[in-house]
Amino acid sequence: MIGVAIIFALNIDFSSTPKITANTAVSDKNAPAPKPNPDKEKWLAGKDLFKANCASCHNPKSDGVGPPLVGVTARWRAAGSYQGKTGEQWMRVWIKNWHDVVNAGYKYGIDMHNSRPAEMNVFGGYLTDEKIDYILFYVESPDLNKPVTAK
Ligand code: HEC
Known part of the structure; x- marks a missing residue:
């Protein structure tokens, strides 16, 4: 369970790494949606x-x-x-x-x-x-x- 939680947390970190882009509108669109549980x-x-x-x-x-x-x-x-x-x-x-x-x-x-x-x-x-x-x-x-x- 702990391992799974760590992997999950790492995933969130990776996916929320800001993308370098000139177009903020596109950047917002690509931001990860909050995950409902x-x-x-x-x-x-x-x-x-x-x-x-x-x-x-x-x-x-x-x-x-x-x-x-x-x-x-x-x-x-x-x-x-x-x-x-x-x-x-x-x-x-x-x-x-x-x-x-x-x-x-x-x-x-x-x-x-x-x-x-x-x-x-x-x-x-x-x-x-x-x-x-x-x-x-x-x-x-x-x-x-x-x-x-x-x-
Ligand atoms: C007023 C007391 C009372 C309330 C409130 C109550 N129960 Fe019970 N329940 C009992 C008693 C006493 C028994 C044991 C059977 C008997 O003596 O008739 C029981 C037995 C059960 C059983 C069977 C247990 C088993 O081991 O098989 C289930 C399932 C159950 N109750 C679910 C619920 C649920 C879900 C709720 C709420 C929605 C609830 N009960 C609310 C008193 C209560």
Whole structure:
């Protein structure tokens, strides 16, 4: 990672070396455009959404009212497909409304529900797929000041 960051920094240095030219208009045009970092935007959006909606019960890495969430996608994937949905899809159903998972009889969800006395909020349609993408992106890489590229 550090090596990659250094190479990245060096690249910026090289590309921003001023070009010697008489025509400043052309020079401006050739100046490197600021590089947007979509991963960082996504991570920050996820962090905000997590803080607003989930952090009262969850911490990405440590146990709280609810379980730690880092690695949660892999846990539901490993729980397997059921009724035409993958484990990951069931996890997304859970995040919107855990009742739907329990009522459908998905074993991992039933065991999860029975594992703690507390119950999770029902979020329903307020949590769009896009918001859930952001939250998962954050909780799956909570340590990073700068997020890595999504898997
Ligand atoms: C009011 C407390 C509460 C809030 C708020 C809450 N949860 Fe939960 N969550 C729980 C509890 C408790 C469980 C464990 C299941 C149970 O006991 O029903 C859980 C379980 C989960 C699981 C399954 C964990 C695993 O290891 O498989 C996921 C995923 C999850 N929550 C995601 C979220 C997300 C994302 C948010 C915010 C959008 C959120 N939760 C908000 C309490 C909460």
